[in-house]
Amino acid sequence: MIVDVLLFKITLLIYFVATICYLVGVITRKEQFNRSAKWILIGGFVLHCITLKVRWLTTGITPVASLHESLSFFAWSLIGIYLLFDLRYRTPMLGAFISPLALALMILGAAAPKKAPAVNPMLDSWWFPIHVTLAFLGYGVFAIAAMAGIMYLLQERMVKSKKFSGLFYRLPSLDTLDSMNYKCLTFGFPLMTMGIISGAIWANSAWGGYWRWDPKETWALITWFLYAALLHGRLSIGWRGRRAAIFAIIGFCCLLFTFFGVNLFLSGEHTFRSFTGE
Amino acid sequence: MHIVIVGLSHKTAPVEVRERLAFAPTAMERPLRQLLDLPPLAEGLIVSTCNRVELCAATKEPDSAVAAMRRFLADYHDIALEEIDPHLYDYQGEDAIRHLFRVAASLDSMVLGEPQILGQIKTAYGYAVEFKTAGLILNRFLHKAFSVAKRIRTETGIASNAVSVSFAAVELARKIFDKLDDKGVMIIGAGEMCELAAKHFISNGVTKTLVTNRTFERAEKLAAEFNGRAVPFEQFTDHLAEVDIVLTSTGAPNFILGHRQMEEIIRRRKHKPMFLIDIAVPRDIDPKVNDIDNAYLYDVDDLQEVVQANLKERKKEAGKAEAIVDQEIGQFYQWLANLDVKPTIIALRSHLEKIREQELERTFSNLKDLTDKQKKGIEAMASAMVNKILHKPIAMLKRTQDETSGEDYVDAVRSLFDLPAPSFEDKDIRTLDEPEQ
Structure with missing residues (x-):
């Protein structure tokens, strides 16, 4: 310890x-x-x-x-x-x-x-590590997408407004940043999807129900839909650049809320009681 | 004779003003003739590029010439003088010489040390020669400016690290597209800058080149040069979606590419980014195009911002170049001043020599019994008198020739002795010209 x-x-x-x-x-x-x-x-x-x-x-x-x-x-x-x-x-x-x-x-x-x-005896299941690992790897990938999004917005702003700071030379090209966004999405989205599915399977074995509309589950689903919309926009409508970057940032904010907000403001099965030391 | 310059540049006027005062490069005869018709002007030259308009003249009355040239620039373009006056600068004498030397050596350019301006001045001078508005002074002046520019280019590092508007465009493209290998470029119109930028893009990996021009043959010719494909000007917007980079430099008076058209093109490209470089003055692309997502429009002024950082190195070299300019100004200004004093001295001397010869002849014909020795003595006396009389005035003329009062003495001497006006065809002046390399 x-x-x-x-x-x-x-x-x-x-x-x-x-x-x-x-x-x-x-x-x-x-x-x-x-x-x-x-x-x-x-x-x-x-x-x-x-x-x-x-x-x-x-x-x-x-x-x-x-x-x-x-x-x-x-x-x-x-x-x-x-x-x-x-x-x-x-x-x-x-x-x-x-x-x-x-x-x-x-x-x-x-x-x-x-x-x-x-x-907690519930956590003593093979699905638990699978669920959390997939979910957190997805979090990590989306965090990178969001950071690349911030970098994109900074760089795009400079190229657009034609006012350059030292950052202009350090930041990668818009194309590189946008392709990071795409790469993150193609890795992050399956990870997140599998995370949710594995969670549902685990929930079924633990509580006997796949989906219980627990606040965390609801927010995870909202986040999932956001990223699904972005992926769809990218693949079929040709979203890219600024819009994709903004979406990645919003998606990550949503994801952070799913992670923190639900614990702090709402209660459900995913809440860490240990936050208050109990 | 004085050299005067009236003009405006990217440093004093925004593109909106410059594009209104530009002279069409294909029709220089009329403005050149009208410029020369201004009473105080003896010789004239017009340099008009996207970054500057310079009227250069040789005149005897610099102040009234400057006023007349300012008025000409406004009248010729039908603009109120008050509107453009704050953007205009004027130089006389040594300052004018310095200015043109600096412009030719690219010390006054938007991109310090960029090479195009010298060619543009050579072209402008070519027109002045063709329409005979350049005479001895401007001929000499321009050739001197070219040799100064050449000297600066070889003796300083001002032109090292090819930084230019066109190269800046390539660097920007790399910040948008990262790699240019799979990218396409369209060249609209033709122009030195445009072609140069296209060359830079191609040497940096751009593989697809489309060329369009109002004259299809020219487009085809350029396309062949770049291993590209020519498209008819009327349909160029249909092909825009195929390319990622657009270089435009037409002489069109209005926008050839509008906001709505570009929105449609970006949509057709599935929002893949496009980099548009508008080198034309007046501009070819509606500046509002830059507001479209994934479209990045840079005009001539914008590109300046980009190269500022790259120019720091060149600025160090510019100090050396300025020293060369100062040195060369001295030489040229001396020549210009001599131009007025030397013929005066020659005329004065020959005037007195003629009197001496005439008087000697008359004296010898009256006094027939003079011995040779006596004749020689009288001749020597006459020569000594002429020399002694001339000594002080000539010394004075020579001493004051570098000062502004020098011309007053020249004027006085000419009036007092009723000397003929100097001709530029004068052989003695010609020999002052160094042979051109």
Whole structure:
């Protein structure tokens, strides 16, 4: 228990250093900062994997049962997917947007109570890890889509208004950012869909019903429809660029509400009671 | 003789004003003749590009010439002088020489060091020669400007890192499309800038080239040059959806591409982005097109913004170039000043020599019993007198020739001795011209 919290804190610190490195790299436009930031991030990610494994072994269930664990898992999937993305797109600017987001999730996770939740027999199912892993990988991919969307809007604004700041030279081309949006959508949407389906199957085995209109389920469905609309718009109507970027950002906001808002404002089966330490 | 320049450029006037004051490059005879008809002007030249209009003249009365040229620019284009006056600048004497040297060397260009302006001035000068509005002074002046520009280009780094409006366009395209390999470009109209930009695009990977022109033969010719395809001008909008980049530079007085047309084209492209570069002045594409999602329209002024950052390096080199300009101004201004003083001195001397010869002849015919030795003595005395009389005035003329008062002395000497007006065909002046390389 103490070991995994300590590991978590070290991971957070490493992510913090990586974030600073990315930001310094973007401001000073020095390549070496971006390079070291990436390696620091990789180091942090490896440690994060160990942290999650230790937590898993300690609590005995997939470490997504409490808010603290979920936030940590969210940050982990976000960084993991970013690192995969970086293999393809190699854009340190994206890192400068992703790492602060992951850091924010980690800080929130550090604020949440770290006590292991009482083992709920419902969670003791193979569907649980499948459901949460798919869902969080989807979250990570959509987070990247949203960040790429913000970058797109920034860059598009500069190209359109013909007023350029230093960021203009650092941000990737509009085409690259738009293709990230598309890539994220083609990966994120199936992940999310499978996440929801696996959740429904799991719910059926646990409660004997596929869908119970629990607030989280409802919001997940709303989010799913948003992304479905975007995917449809992209594939058949030719949505792209600004509209797709805005959609990706709205979709991610919706997703964050599904994740946080439902826990904080609404109640249902997905609510983490451990948020208040109970 | 003075050199004066009246004009406006991208630094003093927005494109809306410049496009109204531009002279059509195909019809330069009328404006050149009208310019030369202005009473104070002896020689005239008009440089008209999308970034500037410069009226350059040689005159004896610089102040009235400047006033007349300002008025001409307004009257010729049927615009109230008050409307354009704040956008106009004028230069006289040394400042005018500096200005043209700087313009030719691309030190005053929108994109510092861009090479097109020199060619444009050469073309303008070609018209002035063709219609005989350039005489000795402008001939000499322009050739000097060309050689100064050439010297600056080779001796400084001002033209290194090919930064130009056309190259800036390519860089922008990369910020929109990332890779240009699978992209298409359409060239509408023809123009040096347009063709240059097209060349840049093609050398950066653009594979598909469409060319259109009001004259289909010209489109075909250009298309062959770029390994592209010519499309009829009347139907060019039908083909716009096929390309990603549009380069336009027609002489059309109105927009050839409107907002609604472009909306339709973008829709047909399934909102794939389009980059439109309007190099024409007056503009070819309705500026409102830029408001359409996924359409990015840049006119000549906009492209300036883009290259500012790239120009920082060149600005360092510009310092060296300015030093060369200063140096060359000195030489040319000297020549210009000599042009007036030298013939005056020559005329003055020959006037007195003639008197000396005549008087010697008369004296010798009256005094027939002079010995040769005595004759030589009288001849020497006469020569010494002429030289002594001339010594001070000539020294004064030479000393003051670089000052503004120099012309007053020249004028006084000419009036007092009733000297004939200097002719530009004067051999002595001709020999001052260095042979052109």
